[in-house]
Amino acid sequence: MLITSLTNSKIKNYLKLKNKKYRYQEKLYLIEGEHLVKEALKNNILVDLLVLENYEVTYQIPYTYVTKEIMKKLSSLESIPNMIGIVKMLESSKIKGSKVLLLDDIQDPGNLGTIIRSSLAFNVTDIVLGLNSVDLYNEKVIRSTQGMLFKVNILRRDLKEVIKELKEKDYLILGTNVQKGIDIKEIKPSKYALIMGNEGQGVKKEILALCDKNIYIKMNNDCESLNVAVATSILLYELSRC
C-alpha cells in the first residue's frame, strides 16, 4: 500500500507526534532511519512503520509505503530517511538495578543521548531525569542514543524524592567535586547512584547536599572541566570496573 496524501488521517496523526504535548498524550514517538527501526524491532516496541516508496524492506513486518513528500514532512533531518518508525513509550516509575544514574536537568539533546548510549555500554540501565530535563523523545536525543534508548529503564521524577528512596535502600549517593572529591579510581561501590549536573550550573546545591561522597576525575589543572557527557562516561566506565 502507498499513501500519497498529506491529509491521510494516519499521516496527519503521525505528523502531530512532532509536537511534545501530543507525543505524551498518545504515548508514541517517531524514530528515523533503518538502524533505529531495527533496534526498535529487536526490542518489540515498534507500533507501525512507514517506508519510502521503492525502498526494499528485507524483514517480515507490516509496513506502509509513503511518498518522498510525506517522508520529508515527517522527518527532522536534512536528508530524507528510508524509513520512519512509530514507537511506543516505555513508561517506568521504578528503579530496577543496583547502579543508577541521576541527571539534574541536562539541557543539550546531544549530551543526553550520548549519556544514554554510554550508560548502556557501562552496564547502567536505570536513569532518572530531573523534571526540567530536555525531552527524552526530542529527535536529537533519540538519534544520539543510537538505539540504546530502547534498552534502558528511564524515569522522569523529582530527584530529591528519588534520592531519599535510594538512601533508604542503601545506595551510595555520589556527587562530583573537583576541589574536594575523591579520585574515582579510589572507590568501588557495588550499589550506587551517581548524580550529574546541568551543562551550565552543575548539580543544584540542595541536591549536592544529599550526597554521601563526592568524586572527581584526575586531570590537567589548565582545564576547568569536561563536557558533561564525557565526564559521565568516564565515571561510569570507571565504576563499571567495580
Next chain:
Amino acid sequence: MLITSLTNSKIKNYLKLKNKKYRYQEKLYLIEGEHLVKEALKNNILVDLLVLENYEVTYQIPYTYVTKEIMKKLSSLESIPNMIGIVKMLESSKIKGSKVLLLDDIQDPGNLGTIIRSSLAFNVTDIVLGLNSVDLYNEKVIRSTQGMLFKVNILRRDLKEVIKELKEKDYLILGTNVQKGIDIKEIKPSKYALIMGNEGQGVKKEILALCDKNIYIKMNNDCESLNVAVATSILLYELSRC
C-alpha cells in the same frame, strides 16, 4: 568609542570572518562571550575586542563599544553575547610532544570541540586534523572547546604523511578495533599517536593498516560503539595514567 553603523569598515571586515575562506585569508576568527575572551587574553592571542554598549568591562585592554544590532549580526548565537573577540590563528606544522592525537576527518563540530577540550584535560597538546575534517574555526567547534583550543598545538595535514614521520621518530601508532584489539588498560606507551575516526565510517582502511597496535574499551556487548568524543576521551584518560 561606540560604533553604530553596520557599514563601518571595521565591522564590515569582521562580518566577513563568518566566512571560512576569508578567515583563512586574514588568519583571524571570531570568538563569542566573556569566558572565551578571557581565555584568549590569557593566551595572548586577542587582536581586537567589541563590547555590547553599556556592558562594563573590568579588565584593562583597548576595546570598542558596538550596538545591539551590530552584535546580533556578528553573533551566531540566539542570545546576543556581551562581547566578541577577534583572535589570530595559531599556525603550526610541527608536532612538539610525545603524545599525539590524529583525527581522521571528524565531521561534527561539537565532537571536535569536545575532543580538543578533553585532550588538554588529559595532557595531549598535539592534535592533527585530517584534510577533510570540519573547520577548526567553525563557531560550534570553538564554543565546545571552552577555550582549550587556545592552549593546544593543532595541525591540519595529510594523516598518512604524518604517521610516516611519527613512525620514524618511534611513536607507537595506536588504532582502535573492538573485535581484535588490546584492552586499553593493558598498554602504557610513553610515546604514542592515537588515531580516531570519523563518526560514520571510522578510521579509513589505508590508515588503519599503518597502526602498530589496536586498542579497545571494554564495554557491554549490547552496545555497538560509543560516541567518538566519549571514546577518545576515555582512551586519552587511560593513556594519561601511563
